[in-house]
Amino acid sequence: MEDKILDILAEVCEEDEVKDDLSMDLFEEGLLDSLGVAQLLMELEDNLGIVIALTEIEKEDINTPEKIVALAMQRNAEG
Amino acid sequence: MSLFGEFSFFGVLAIVLTVAFILGVFEKKQNWLLLICSIALDVCAIGCDVRSLLFFGGYVVWEIVLSMSYLRIRTEKGRKGKTYALFLILSILPLVFSKVFGAMHVPLFQILGISYLTFKSAQVIIEIYDGVIKELSLSDMAQFLLFFPAVSSGPIDRSRRFTEDLNKEYTRREYLTLCGDGLEQLLIGFLYKFVISSLFFDLLELVQEERSFLYMTAYAWCYGLYMFFDFAGYSRMAVGAGYFFGIKTPHNFNLPFISKDIKEFWDRWHITLSHWFRDFLYSRFVMQSMRHKWFKDRLTTACAGFLVNMLVMGIWHGLTGYYILYGLYHGILLAANEVWQKKSKFYKKHKKEKWYQAVSWAVTIHLVMFGFLIFSGHLIQI
Incomplete structure (x- = not known):
């Protein structure tokens, strides 16, 4: 599951480095913006069935790959 | 009486905030006071026109009924696209009427703050659909919509943030700090709106006659600065007044x-x-x-x-x-x-x-x- 989430993230960011450097700041690096966040949430829902609503997360909750993976895994576990 | 617009309002505001302050300092609940003040001041802002009052009251009740019933349906039946679309359209419909009738100069649905209240109501419906709002009490929703500092022109708060503040208990020290900030916002806002903004407004009159490039440029700058100080001033006062009730409405402008x-x-x-x-x-x-x-x-x-x-x-x-x-x-x-x-x-x-x-x-x-x-x-x- 973790790999699948990272694959989606790499596709959204159009950058494979996000799979290796899990603590990089995606917003500061210019890899994620409003459009990217929307795409990420859509892909997570459509491909993995993980529903995260846009307004329940703050920028700080998803600014690194590891935070995104942790959040998505937690949601997945909750069903 | 126009909210944050005329001096009689500030007289009433001073009394209201003093009562709120006394309750807050003694760590007493202010929610009932806020609801009563909101209703009273919203009514004062609308004036003695029965039709406008009925439209406002009807509109607020309509939005509350919509959000409460949608929450019930969403909890029982789950995440259904069509039901969601229906409720969302119903919550925006009064605004559409207001804009269309407004453009036709027909005095129907011209409701105080409807442009801003629609954002609040729609946000609630959308977040109920998203599953982010799982509970909502009648009084919280009424407080959120009627909240007098922001009723006419925002800032547009979010319901979850607002209710969290509404139900928060402040210690005396926290509350005093908050009021200090609030007072500062009120004073800066007042200065913006009634001193600096008026200055640019007077300048506007000087440059509006001629339509040469230079005058047009001057008009653009004066108008831009007038708009900023007028609206940012109002917004700051709205934020500041809210602090006295423990509500930290988000700021609307940041340089x-x-x-x-x-x-x-x-x-x-x-x-x-x-x-x-x-x-x-x-x-x-x-x-x-x-x-x-x-x-x-x-x-x-x-x-x-x-x-x-x-x-x-x-x-x-x-x-x-x-x-x-x-x-x-x-x-x-x-x-x-x-x-x-x-x-x-x-x-x-x-x-x-x-x-x-x-x-x-x-x-x-x-x-x-x-x-x-x-x-x-x-x-x-x-």
Whole structure:
């Protein structure tokens, strides 16, 4: 599951480095913006069935790959 | 009586805030006081016109009934697209009537704060659908809509944030700090709105006669600065008054004129409005268009998103030619900015250099001021 989430993230960011450097700041690096966040949430829902609503997360909750993976895994576990 | 607009209001506000302050200092609940003050001041703002009062009351009840019943249905039946769409349309419908009748000069649905209250109601419906709002009490929803400091022109708060503050208990020390901040906001806001803004308003009269390039430029700048100090002043006072009731309404402006590009400008100007549009229109439009592959790539999707977003914002300002043009203008600017920042090698190479940032700032502020000229209706009257 973790790999699948990272694959989606790499596709959204159009950058494979996000799979290796899990603590990089995606917003500061210019890899994620409003459009990217929307795409990420859509892909997570459509491909993995993980529903995260846009307004329940703050920028700080998803600014690194590891935070995104942790959040998505937690949601997945909750069903 | 106009809220934050005339001196009699400030007399009433002083009494209201003093009573709130006494309760707050003794760590007593202020919620009932807030609800009573909100109802009383909203009614005062509307005036003695029975029809306007009935429309306002009816509208608020309508939105409360919609949100409470949608929450029940959503909890029982789950996440259903069609039911959601129906409730969302029903909550926005009064605003549509208001705009259409307004454009036709028919005095129907001209409800105090309807433009702003619709954002609040729609946000509740959307977040109930998203499953983010799981409970909502009648009194919280009423407080959220009727909240007098923000009822007429925002800032547009979010219901979950608002109710959290509403039900928060402050210690005496925390409350005193909050009131200190609130008082400061009230005073700065007052200075902005009644001193600095009036100054630019007087200047406007001086430059509105001639229509030469120089005079038009002066008009744009004076109008832009007048708008900023008027609206930012009002917003600060609204925020400050809320602090006395323990409600930390988000700020609406954050030094908009230092923006180095147009995207940054919308992160600093009328923030609660543009963030509402970002979260509830732009992002959702972008999601749908990627899901159904409406556009060939991400850049086109983003640009289309900006255009739709700003066009709707323009229409929301009023069904008037120059408001719609203003929206379109900013949509095009945001799209052009996006293409420039994503595609230009020149931008990527120089974006961190001082001279580039200086040029970028100068271009941005002129584009912004030209936008205000369109918005003022002084350039084109359609």
